[in-house]
Amino acid sequence: MSLFPLEPYRLDLPDAHVTYHPHFLTQEEASHYYDILYKETPWRQDDIKVFGKVHPQPRLTALYATNNLPYSYSNITMHPLAFTFALSEIKKKVETLVNAKFTTCLLNLYRHGKDSNGWHADDEKELGKNPTIASVSLGASRVFKFRDKTTKSSVHSMSLEHGSLLLMKDETQHNWQHQIPKTSKFVEPRINLTFRIIKG
Numbered sequence: 001m002s003l004f005p006l007e008p009y010r011l012d013l014p015d016a017h018v019t020y021h022p023h024f025l026t027q028e029e030a031s032h033y034y035d036i037l038y039k040e041t042p043w044r045q046d047d048i049k050v051f052g053k054v055h056p057q058p059r060l061t062a063l064y065a066t067n068n069l070p071y072s073y074s075n076i077t078m079h080p081l082a083f084t085f086a087l088s089e090i091k092k093k094v095e096t097l098v099n100a101k102f103t104t105c106l107l108n109l110y111r112h113g114k115d116s117n118g119w120h121a122d123d124e125k126e127l128g129k130n131p132t133i134a135s136v137s138l139g140a141s142r143v144f145k146f147r148d149k150t151t152k153s154s155v156h157s158m159s160l161e162h163g164s165l166l167l168m169k170d171e172t173q174h175n176w177q178h179q180i181p182k183t184s185k186f187v188e189p190r191i192n193l194t195f196r197i198i199k200g
């Protein structure tokens with residue numbers, strides 16, 4: 001297999017359903033959306049509580065939704081903004097590919113290699129059982145890892161590239177955790193968009 005496959009493929013993870021679409025967007029589309037979202041998004045840095053200790057989240061975030069429903073994780077509750085034109089365009093493309101309607105998009109900005117996203121599963125109750133989560137990557141490529149939720153072993157590592165889409169569905173969040181680890185390498189910023197479904 002080549003290092004940078006062109007065709008979508010399903011990851012070889014037991015009790016999960018994860019597909020990776022390396023060229024969901026063209027490089028031009030991806031750069032266009034990166035520039036717009038980098039500039040137009042009111043990025044914020046919330047404090048989170050992990051193991052009883054409060055510290056600033058190691059990345060910037062923003063929440064958008066088509067309804068007014070908040071999203072809570074790591075002891076923070078985010079209230080959504082209304083979808084922008086650019087985000088709506090991306091949402092439509094994702095919905096066509098995935099054949100699902102999303103209500104909510106969480107944006108993450110990893111400013112540099114020290115920004116990260118610790119081990120977690122997107123298993124908050126407002127997402128319901130077996131949530132479908134579509135994750136679009138723009139900007140620098142970053143390593144993305146999965147590990148078995150129970151044994152914390154059998155780690156799968158991959159790179160999420162500019163313009164790609166990673167689709168996690170069925171029992172994936174029930175059985176696996178994921179993370180974006182810090183890196184000591186110099187890396188440019190990366191924007192990630194995770195489309196989710198939150199029903200009231």
Ligand SMILES: O=C(O)CCC(=O)C(=O)O
Pocket residue numbers: 106108117122135144160178180192194
């Ligand atoms: O940045 C990523 O690719 C992952 C983001 C993520 O896991 C999340 O926001 O829940």
Ligand SMILES: [Fe+2]
Pocket residue numbers: 120121122178
């Ligand atoms: Fe996640």
